[in-house]
Amino acid sequence: MIEAKQASLEYLDHGKVVYACRDVDLQVRDGEFLGILGPSGSGKSSLLYLLSGLKVPTSGEIIVDGKNLASMSDEDRSRIRLQRFGFVFQQPFLLGYLTALENVLLASPKDASRSNALELLAKLGVAEKSHRLPHELSGGERQRVCVARALLGNPTAVFADEPTAALDHRNGLQVVNLLSENRGTGSLVMVTHDPSMLERADRIVHLDDGRLAE
Amino acid sequence: MHVHPVEAAKKAVLRPLAASTYLRRNAGKTVPLTAVIMLAVLLISGIVSLINSIPYSIRTIYQYTQQTLAITPRGDAEQTPKLVADVKANAPVPIERIMLARAAGTQVVSIVGKWPFAVLALKQPDMQFWLDRQGVKSLDGRLPKAGEPEALISEPVARNLNLKLGSNLLSPNDNESFSPFPVKVVGIAKTPMWLMLTNYEYVKANHFPDVDVMLAFAHTLKDQDTLDRWASKHFKGERAQIFAYHQLEQQTDDMFNILYKILNVVIATLVFVITLMMGMLINIYLSQRLVEFGLLQALGYTKRQLLYRVLKETVSVVLIGWIFGVLLAYGLLRVTKAWLMDPRAFALDPLDPTAFLYTIPIPVAILAVASLTLIGRFQRFDPVGIVERRLV
Numbered sequence: 001m002i003e004a005k006q007a008s009l010e011y012l013d014h015g016k017v018v019y020a021c022r023d024v025d026l027q028v029r030d031g032e033f034l035g036i037l038g039p040s041g042s043g044k045s046s047l048l049y050l051l052s053g054l055k056v057p058t059s060g061e062i063i064v065d066g067k068n069l070a071s072m073s074d075e076d077r078s079r080i081r082l083q084r085f086g087f088v089f090q091q092p093f094l095l096g097y098l099t100a101l102e103n104v105l106l107a108s109p110k111d112a113s114r115s116n117a118l119e120l121l122a123k124l125g126v127a128e129k130s131h132r133l134p135h136e137l138s139g140g141e142r143q144r145v146c147v148a149r150a151l152l153g154n155p156t157a158v159f160a161d162e163p164t165a166a167l168d169h170r171n172g173l174q175v176v177n178l179l180s181e182n183r184g185t186g187s188l189v190m191v192t193h194d195p196s197m198l199e200r201a202d203r204i205v206h207l208d209d210g211r212l213a214e
Numbered sequence: 215m216h217v218h219p220v221e222a223a224k225k226a227v228l229r230p231l232a233a234s235t236y237l238r239r240n241a242g243k244t245v246p247l248t249a250v251i252m253l254a255v256l257l258i259s260g261i262v263s264l265i266n267s268i269p270y271s272i273r274t275i276y277q278y279t280q281q282t283l284a285i286t287p288r289g290d291a292e293q294t295p296k297l298v299a300d301v302k303a304n305a306p307v308p309i310e311r312i313m314l315a316r317a318a319g320t321q322v323v324s325i326v327g328k329w330p331f332a333v334l335a336l337k338q339p340d341m342q343f344w345l346d347r348q349g350v351k352s353l354d355g356r357l358p359k360a361g362e363p364e365a366l367i368s369e370p371v372a373r374n375l376n377l378k379l380g381s382n383l384l385s386p387n388d389n390e391s392f393s394p395f396p397v398k399v400v401g402i403a404k405t406p407m408w409l410m411l412t413n414y415e416y417v418k419a420n421h422f423p424d425v426d427v428m429l430a431f432a433h434t435l436k437d438q439d440t441l442d443r444w445a446s447k448h449f450k451g452e453r454a455q456i457f458a459y460h461q462l463e464q465q466t467d468d469m470f471n472i473l474y475k476i477l478n479v480v481i482a483t484l485v486f487v488i489t490l491m492m493g494m495l496i497n498i499y500l501s502q503r504l505v506e507f508g509l510l511q512a513l514g515y516t517k518r519q520l521l522y523r524v525l526k527e528t529v530s531v532v533l534i535g536w537i538f539g540v541l542l543a544y545g546l547l548r549v550t551k552a553w554l555m556d557p558r559a560f561a562l563d564p565l566d567p568t569a570f571l572y573t574i575p576i577p578v579a580i581l582a583v584a585s586l587t588l589i590g591r592f593q594r595f596d597p598v599g600i601v602e603r604r605l606v
Contacts, residue, residue: 045602049598054512054597054598054601055598074516074517075516075518078511078514078515078516079514079516080514081512081513081514082513082514082515083514085514087512087513087601089509089512089601090601090602091601093505093509093601095230095506095509097235097236097239097240098228098230098235098239099227101227102227102228102230102235103230105227105230106230106231106510106513107513109229109230109231114227131227149513161601
């Protein structure tokens with residue numbers, strides 16, 4: 001379980017303190033699909049980065065299996081991200097000089113992961129493109145490769161930051177469904193401003209101006 | 215035969231984070247970097263080898279003087295017997311042989327112009343001893359006869375001056391290699407030493423000055439050096455001029471000292487410029503890879519892992535460039551030696567260790583600059599900015 005306790009993230013903007021997140025209390029239960037909904041600039045992505053250890057709260061705690069991410073070293077947080085979390089970002093970030101399969105293997109670059117990676121690409125319908133370079137794939141195919149990368153190694157949580165932003169609605173829904181169907185026993189935390197993308201979510205929380213709305 | 219795409223992917227897959235994967239898949243960037251280092255190594259080792267070939271040539275051409283101490287009485291013929299007696303009485307090492315000699319002058323061709331060379335004139339009983347001391351095992355033709363205008367030369371001299379048996383080594387028509395009669399080559403010694411030998415009687419009868427030179431031989435090279443150094447001190451201020459190999463070495467070192475200082479400045483400048491250029495290129499390539507580093511860090515790779523990986527790539531490029539540069543330089547210097555230098559008997563060492571030592575600052579400086587650049591950039595790096603596309 002991942003838990004935010006009174007987590008805040010503030011930064012200085014031209015000398016003025018701005019809160020990206022403010023006193024957030026939130027639990028991500030094991031295996032659940034949690035949707036975080038909110039308008040642009042409401043702090044959704046910041047909350048996702050806090051929960052996933054990409055950012056450290058300026059106050060409060062982020063607890064992962066009883067340990068506070070904020071008190072860990074950068075290296076330990078990185079290790080948790082690599083070994084236990086998966087990520088899908090707004091843009092389908094792939095390394096241009098690696099094939100689709102090699103990009104998936106970035107999440108777990110062991111020879112033993114190769115068959116799992118191929119299996120995932122097959123499930124996501126891009127097995128035939130596994131040997132292609134990213135520039136030879138369409139936007140939807142690229143994002144599917146990113147989904148495969150996020151799912152490789154059966155992570156305990158997959159964090160998706162507006163994964164449909166660069167896709168049309170149909171492709172977007174497909175990506176969300178693929179994430180939801182293939183995540184196994186892991187949790188899925190997805191940030192979006194589009195409620196239609198969260199039809200399969202077990203729970204949806206709303207964020208407004210950095211605070212969880214009632 | 216049909217190959218399943220998944221099977222094909224299995225075969226084609228590379229380790230995604232291996233330095234070799236990046237280098238292979240980005241040959242358009244890594245090959246030019248490697249080529250720049252190769253050319254820099256080639257340039258520096260080539261310059262140093264060619265400059266070193268000058269003192270190397272001097273030492274090679276006059277190496278025969280290592281076997282003997284020569285003392286002239288500065289034009290006073292009556293001094294020579296006194297010098298002989300002095301050496302016999304006071305030499306710090308046993309003397310194997312002392313002989314009287316004369317010399318005629320000629321020139322050999324070097325990569326930087328003509329250099330003077332002595333045609334040593336010996337009496338018949340001394341000729342074979344001298345040739346033995348120079349390590350001559352065999353010769354084409356024969357030794358010069360007493361009183362006849364004849365000479366023996368060695369193979370490098372024959373190549374350098376394009377002489378054969380029957381050619382004239384000295385001639386009345388040649389101002390630089392003058393003799394009143396044409397002095398014909400009657401023998402060519404098979405040795406890498408540079409040697410010119412004629413007979414004492416002919417030079418005494420036809421060449422100025424009418425003064426004997428004393429040659430003193432110790433039993434071993436070590437003793438010879440001791441004798442030479444002793445003579446340099448012992449006869450200082452006397453009417454005696456010493457010709458010894460250690461003096462030649464000293465004069466060569468002194469002569470090239472300033473040249474080497476200039477060379478150091480030139481090479482330091484070259485290394486600086488190349489390092490600056492490489493540092494800028496590496497920085498540009500790093501900037502182009504910010505998304506990659508941001509993504510990998512977001513996925514969970516630590517800065518240390520990323521730094522280690524990029525340093526491995528850099529070390530690979532620099533080492534490959536340096537090694538291939540050294541090999542290329544060696545190959546081209548071999549070709550230069552075979553096609554340009556050897557036919558003229560010019561000296562060039564394609565394996566000159568100094569030349570390759572001078573290239574070491576290139577990889578060291580590039581690695582240092584690349585490491586500092588990488589460390590600096592990684593310290594200020596924010597992966598969230600990258601995945602949010604704020605920093606690209």
